[in-house]
Amino acid sequence: MTKLDFIERYGQENEPYICASCGNCTLVCPVYSELKWESYGPRGKLHVVKSIIEGEGEFGKDFAHKIFLCNLCEHCTSVCTTGISLDRFWEVARAEVRERGLLPAPAQFVLKSVKERGDIMWMGSADRLLWMEGIDELVKDRILKKAKVAYFLGCNVSLKSQLHDVAQSMVKIMDYAGIDFTLLGEKEVCCGAPLSWAGNLKDINEMAEKNLSLIRELGVETVVFSCPSCIQTWSEYSKSVKEDKSIELLTASQFINRLIREKRLHFEEQPMITTTFHDPCISARVLKATEEPREIMDEIPGVYHVEMNPSRQNTRCCGAHGLLDVVDPVLSSRIAERRLRDVTVTPATRIVTECPRCILAFDLAKFTTGYEMLVQDITQLVEGALSPKEQGGGKDH
C-alpha cells in the first residue's frame, strides 16, 4: 500500500473506492474529449490513484502531469452517480503532486506570483489601477470608501488590458443605477483560487482574508464579482465567509438582474443583436446562477437570445479554467475551439458570458479558428444597451 499523505489528510482516500466506474464523468470531461485516452478522464485517473494506493502503480511525473490536465470545471462532479466531489479530489491530488515536488513549472510560477506579488501574473498592486484610465471621474472617490456594495474585480479583470472594459462597464452600470459602491483598488489581492488549482490549499484562507478584512472594515454587505471562481473560493475556503453569513457574494449578472428588478436600469432598443450565453462552469454548476443572465438579455429590447447546446448545468468548459491555460495552452485552446463550434451552429453573432477566463479563451480561439463573432461579458452588453441617463436611468428617475 502506498501512502498518499494529502489525500488522506483531506479525507479523500476513500473516493477512488467509492467510484462505481460508471463512466458518466469520462464522457463529459473536456480533456478526455480532446485527448481521447481514458487516463486523462476522471474515471481513469481515479482508477490509477486506486492502483497507486494498492501498491500496483507509481505516482510518477507522467501521472502528476495528467492531474494538471484538467479544467476543474465541475462537470465530472455534477454527473457522478455516487456523489463524489471530484473537483475537490483533483485539488487535493494537486496538493499531493506539490508535496512530491512534481508541480508543473507554470503552476510553480503561479504559486510564487500569488505569494510574492498578490496576483497571478507577476505584476503588482499599482497595476491594479490601470483599468481606471478614462473613467477617473467615476472612480476617484470610490477607492476604499465606506459603502454597502463592493466591486471585486479579480486578477484577470484588473490586470489584463483586454478585460479592462469589463470593469469599466460594471462601474458605469453601478453609477447609472445610483449605487453607492466601493473598490479595493491597489489593496485588492488575488482571491486565492489559483492556490487551490496549484496545490496549495492551506494558504487560501489567508489570501481571501486579506481582501475580506478590508471589505468588512468598509462596512460592505454585498460584494459583486466579475469572476465566479472568486466567489467559489471564498465560499469554500474562507473560514470567515463560512461562519459569518452577513456578507452576500454575487455574480455580476445576479447583481445586475437585481438592479433591473428594482427598476434602476433602463435600456434602449438595440439594432437586432442575436446573442447566445455561454454559462461559465463555476457559475452554472457551483453557483447555479444560470437564469439571471438570460433574464437580463430578455429585458434588453432588440436582443434576441438563442440557446447553445449544451447549456446551463451541462455547459461545456471554455478550456481556460483550473490553470490548464498555462499548463497546456494548446490543449486549452482546442477545448475553447470546440465550445466556439457550439456557437457556430446557432444564428448568434455574439457570445455573451460572465467569466474573464472564458472571454480570454474565446478571444484566442476566435483567432485560431477564424470564426467571426463578438465575445462580450454580460456587463459589456448591459452597459452598451443602457438608455442615456437623462432619458430614464438611475433610481431617482
Next chain:
Amino acid sequence: MFREVIEMSNTDIETTITQTPEKATIIEMLKGVVGEERVSDSELERVVYSGDPAVLPQYHYRWKRKYLADYAVRVESEEEIEGILKIAREHNIPVVPRGGASSCMSSSSPSRGGISLDLKPMNKILEINKKGMFVRVEPGVTFEGLANSLDKENLTLGIYPSSAKSAVIGGWIACGGRGGIGTPFYGGLKDHILSLSVIGGDGEVKLLEGDDIDILLHSYGILGVIFEIKLKVHENVREYKSFSYGFRTTDELCNAMVEITKLEVKPIYLKIADDELQKFSNPLEIGKYVLSVTYVDTPSDIPLEDLKSITGKYDGVYISDEFSKKEWDLRYDAEFNPKEHTETLMFQEFWMPVEKVSKMLSKYESYRRSHRIPALWFGMLGSHNEMRLELMAMIDAAQYLKFISSKGILHKMMKRAIKLGGGPYTIGLQNSIYMSRAYPARLTEMQEAKKKWDPNGIMNPDRVTSCLTSFRRIDVLFLLATAFRRLSKYVGG
C-alpha cells in the same frame, strides 16, 4: 495460478494465445493500422483500459491470470478493426472489445493481457431515417447521445439501460440488452435490431439480419466486433406518469407486481426495492418495500383503476405524487446511490421470471437476518414477465471474511435462481461459471459459434464458453466461507 481448471473445454484457445512476439514489433504494427496517437502500451493506459465497475475491490482481479492489457488501441473505422484483428490472429494476441465499460462482471477486462480495443471513438450516428423509422449507428454511440439526436426528429429508441449516460449501444448488444428502462413497453434490444455488421474473429465481415442476430446478443465480444447497427425507432413520447406504492411484506409487493405485469397495458418502467436501498435515494415513509411504476401519460396508457384495485388488494399504499415523480427522475441513479456510502457495494444480478422473484427475496431476507449482512435489493422489470433483480450487500472489502462469505451468499442465491428457472443477468468473466447450469443450450450454441467465428480463439477469452475456474471450485470455496461466517458469530469474529 488458477487457470488449470477449465470446466468447459477450450484447450485450443489455451495453446494458441500463450506466445507473444516482441512487444516493440507488435506496437509498431498496431500503430501502422491506427496511427501513433491511438495506440498505447503505457502502464497508465493499460491500467485504465483493463477495468470496469467490477474492479472493486482490486484484489478481485488477482485470481485472473493476466489482468492488465498489453496495449490499448482506439479504433475509428471498420478497416481499422480489421487491421487490428489481423495482427492479433497472426500473433495470437487476445482482443478485448471495450465499449463504455459500464457493465459489471468484468465483461471487458482482460484475463490474458492482449489488446483492449476501445470502440468509443466509433460514435457516429450514420443515418436517421424518419420515413423508414430506423437509425444506423456506430457501436460507440451512447444511449444518451442517440436519444438527444433522435429527439430533434421527434423520435426515440424507447429503451436504454440505467447506465444510459455512458453505456454504448454496441456494448449493450454484447451484454444482451434484455432489461432496461422502456423494455417492458417497447421490447428488448433484440426486438429493435434490424441488422448488425460484424467482423468475426476470423476476419470475415458479416451482415446479420433476422434470427441470425441472436447469436451476437450476450456474446460479450467472444465472437467478433460489431461495427454498425441498424435499429428500429419510435415516435417520441415526452410525458410520463409514475405511481409509487409502499408495502409491508415482500409477498404482498411481489403479488402486486406480478398482477401489474399481467395487465394489458405495459409500463415503461417498473421498479421494486427495499427500504435499505431507498434510504440512499428516495427514503420510504410508508411501508418497508416500494413498487414504482411509470406509464406513458395518455389516458389509454394508464391502467389507473387496475393499479388501485391490485395494490389495494395487497395492502399497498399510494405514497405521493412527489415521491413517485422522484422515483422516475432517479431511474438512472437509484442502483448506484448506495455506492456513495460504501467502498465496496457487492452485488449479483439475476434474470428472473417475475413469479419467482418473491421466493428469491424471501430467501435473501432470511440470509439478511441469519448472517447479519447489510443487505439491500433492487429489481427492474425487463420484459413483460422477467425481471432484472439485483441483490446487494454493503461490505467493507477490508473485512475479508465478511466479504467472501457475503459473496458466498450471493453464490447460493444464484444456485437458487437457477433452480427457480432464472440465471445470471450479465455473464462476463465472473458469471461464466454459471453458463453450463443456467443456460446449457445457449452454451452449446455459443461454443459452436465460437469455433466457427473465432477459430484462433483471440476474441475476449475466458468468458461465456470457457472460464478461468470451475463451478465446483467456487462452490466449495463459498461453502467454506459462509460456514466460517456463521461460525464467527459464535467465536466473536
